[in-house]
Amino acid sequence: MRKDVKEKIINAKRIVFKFGTNVLRNDDKEISLSRIYNFIEDIAYLKKQGKEPIIVTSGAVGLGAKRLGADSSESMSVKQACAAVGQSRLMSIYEDGFDKYGIITAQILLTEEDFTHRRKYLSLHDTLNTLITLGTIPVINQNDTVSTEELDFYQDAFEVSFSDNDKLSALVASELDADMLVVLSDIDGLYDDNPKLNPEAKKIDIVEQVTDEFQDFVKNALSPVSGGRGGMKTKLEAMKVVTRSGGMAVIANGKTPHIIKQIFDDSEKELPGTVFLPTENLANKKRWIAYATNIQARFTVNDGAKEALTKEFKSLLPIGVLNIEGDCQKGDIVSLLDTQGNEFARGMVNYNCSDCKRIMGHHSDDILKILGYKNYDALITRDNIALL
Numbered sequence: 001m002r003k004d005v006k007e008k009i010i011n012a013k014r015i016v017f018k019f020g021t022n023v024l025r026n027d028d029k030e031i032s033l034s035r036i037y038n039f040i041e042d043i044a045y046l047k048k049q050g051k052e053p054i055i056v057t058s059g060a061v062g063l064g065a066k067r068l069g070a071d072s073s074e075s076m077s078v079k080q081a082c083a084a085v086g087q088s089r090l091m092s093i094y095e096d097g098f099d100k101y102g103i104i105t106a107q108i109l110l111t112e113e114d115f116t117h118r119r120k121y122l123s124l125h126d127t128l129n130t131l132i133t134l135g136t137i138p139v140i141n142q143n144d145t146v147s148t149e150e151l152d153f154y155q156d157a158f159e160v161s162f163s164d165n166d167k168l169s170a171l172v173a174s175e176l177d178a179d180m181l182v183v184l185s186d187i188d189g190l191y192d193d194n195p196k197l198n199p200e201a202k203k204i205d206i207v208e209q210v211t212d213e214f215q216d217f218v219k220n221a222l223s224p225v226s227g228g229r230g231g232m233k234t235k236l237e238a239m240k241v242v243t244r245s246g247g248m249a250v251i252a253n254g255k256t257p258h259i260i261k262q263i264f265d266d267s268e269k270e271l272p273g274t275v276f277l278p279t280e281n282l283a284n285k286k287r288w289i290a291y292a293t294n295i296q297a298r299f300t301v302n303d304g305a306k307e308a309l310t311k312e313f314k315s316l317l318p319i320g321v322l323n324i325e326g327d328c329q330k331g332d333i334v335s336l337l338d339t340q341g342n343e344f345a346r347g348m349v350n351y352n353c354s355d356c357k358r359i360m361g362h363h364s365d366d367i368l369k370i371l372g373y374k375n376y377d378a379l380i381t382r383d384n385i386a387l388l
Contacts, residue, residue: 002206005206005248005271005275005277006271008179008248009180009248009250009263009264009271009275010264010266011179012051012179012180012248012264013050013051013052013179014051014052014054014132014176014177014178014179014180015046015051015052015053015054015178015179015180015181015182016053016054016055016056016169016172016173016176016178016180016181016182017039017043017053017054017055017056017182017184017260018055018056018057018165018166018168018169018181018182018183018184018238019036019039019055019056019057019058019059019184019254020058020165020166020183020184020185020186020254021058021059021061021062022185022186023035023184023185023186023253023254023255024036024057024058024059024062025059025062029062029066030066031059031062031063031066031093033093035254035255036093036094036097037097038257038258039184039254039260040094040097040098040100040101041101041258042258042259042260042261043055043098043137043260044098044101044103045261046260046264047101047103047137048101052132053137054128054132054137054138054140054172054173054176054178055094055137055138055139055140056140056141056165056168056169056172057090057094057139057140057141057165058141058165059086059090060082060083060086060087060089060090060141061079061082061083061086062082062086063082063085063086063087063089063090064081064082064083064084064085064086064087064089065082065086066086067085067086067089068081068082068085070082083143087109087141090141091105091107091139094139098137103135103136103137104135104136104137105136105137105138105139106131106136106137106138106139107139107141108127108128108138108139108140108141109140109141109142109143110124110140110141110142110143110168111142111143112294115171115175115288115292115293116292116293116294116333118288118293121175121288121292121293124175125175125176128172128175128176129176132176140168140169140172141165142164142165142168164234166183166234166235166237166238167234167237167238167241169181169183169238170237170238170239170241170242170249170291171241171291171292173241173242173245173247173249174241174242174245174247174287174291174292175284175287175292177245177246177247178242178247179247179248180247180248180249180250181238181239181242181247181248181249181250182249182250182252182260182263183235183238183249183250183251183252184252184253184254184259184260185235185251185252185253185254186253186254186255187232187251187253188203188252188253188272188273189203189204189205189251189252189253189272189273189274190203190204190207190232190235190236190251190274191203191204192204203274204274205271205274205275206274206275206276206277207239207274207275207276207277208277208279209243209277209279210236210239210240210243210276210279235251239251239276241287241291242276242278243276243277243278243279243280244278244279244280244281244282244287244290245278245281245282245287246278246280246281246282247278248275248276248277248278249275249276250263250271250273250274250275250276251273251274251276252272252273252274253272253273256272259272282386285384286386287386289333289346289347289348289384289385289386290346290386290387290388293333294333295326295333295334295335295346296326296327296328296329296332296333296334296353297324297325297326297327297328297332297334297335297349297353298324298325298326298334298335298336298337298343299316299321299323299324299334299335299336299337299356299379300321300322300323300324300325300337300338300339300341301316301320301321301322301336301337301338301339302320302321302322302339303338303339304320305317305319305320305321306336306338306344308320309336309344309345309382309385309387310344310345310387313382313385314382315377315378315379315380315381315382315385316336316347316378316379316380316385317363317364317377317378317379318356318359318360318361318362318363318364318366318367318378318379319361319362319363319364321356321360321361321379322339322360322361323360324353324356324357324360326353327353327354328349328352328353328356329352329353330349330350330351330352331348331349332348332349333346333347333348333349334346334347334348334349334380336380336385343388344387344388345385345386345387345388346385346386346388347380347384347385347386348380348384349379349380350375350376350378350379350380350381351371351375351376351379355371356379358370358371359371359379360379364377364378
């Protein structure tokens with residue numbers, strides 16, 4: 001492990017820990033209290049050192065399903081009922097465990113709307129920072145009881161900001177300017193092939209940048225495992241969010257005893273897992289536009305508009321738009337696609353979709369004549385565009 005990377009990990013102060021469903025359960029699909037208390041012990045140790053841990057946890061649905069004797073995959077309503085029963089049980093485990101070390105926990109249940117609405121997003125940021133300042137450990141989970149993640153029927157162009165705790169943990173890390181995200185799953189890290197199918201697969205120790213090409217390279221990596229929603233695909237998407245927000249991240253095996261202490265061990269031992277290094281530090285508003293909010297519509301633009309946006313960092317003018325799918329209001333976030341259908345940016349739109357459809361393909365000078373009013377020359381101004 002490179003010395004500079006190891007030092008950054010050891011010196012990380014604000015750290016988000018994400019625990020997947022399968023590391024919280026034993027082989028019999030029962031809650032693994034010993035493993036959870038192992039995590040609690042290690043995190044309590046880090047907190048005593050002055051670090052600021054935040055936990056994003058799965059497991060509520062599984063706990064509730066076990067308690068109710070229900071099949072959580074049966075329907076959305078059954079899944080939500082299981083979450084309602086399991087969440088209180090899950091939180092009591094964390095609360096009792098950290099209480100042994102004199103540490104107060106705070107439960108936070110989130111849905112995609114808490115990120116989509118800018119005011120809610122900023123309020124959540126302030127609340128979490130206040131809880132950390134007061135010395136608590138926030139314990140965060142997706143609010144499966146009321147979550148609207150399965151809104152695919154709403155409209156073809158609609159896309160939620162997150163539908164699994166991998167992405168949720170990345171959004172929390174991004175919003176809080178965390179130094180590091182630690183994702184604990186039932187795998188040792190990222191491999192160059194599927195280690196369950198190829199015994200010669202090699203673990204990748206350091207990833208400099210999560211590019212589209214890199215994601216294609218590992219497309220045959222582990223698929224979602226039984227009981228969880230994610231897989232390597234969702235984890236790589238989470239890594240991209242964190243590393244573009246200025247943080248670093250680690251994927252490691254949560255079934256390894258005291259894995260958290262091993263990650264932050266200041267000895268010469270090799271770091272377990274795979275480390276993802278920061279690539280840039282997007283401004284907070286552009287992080288929100290790029291990753292944290294729901295997508296209400298898709299705008300397809302011509303080649304000239306794409307070049308102006310990506311190379312000259314210009315605004316998106318009506319004349320550059322070829323097609324619009326979906327229904328948006330002024331201030332909503334929309335996806336920008338090239339002529340091949342590839343998403344390359346997202347932005348906050350200045351007009352509602354019905355008006356955008358009327359003026360697309362026209363010069364900005366024609367907006368007033370077509371709409372009867374004119375607020376902006378651009379459909380999306382450059383300060384409200386985040387390149388992906």
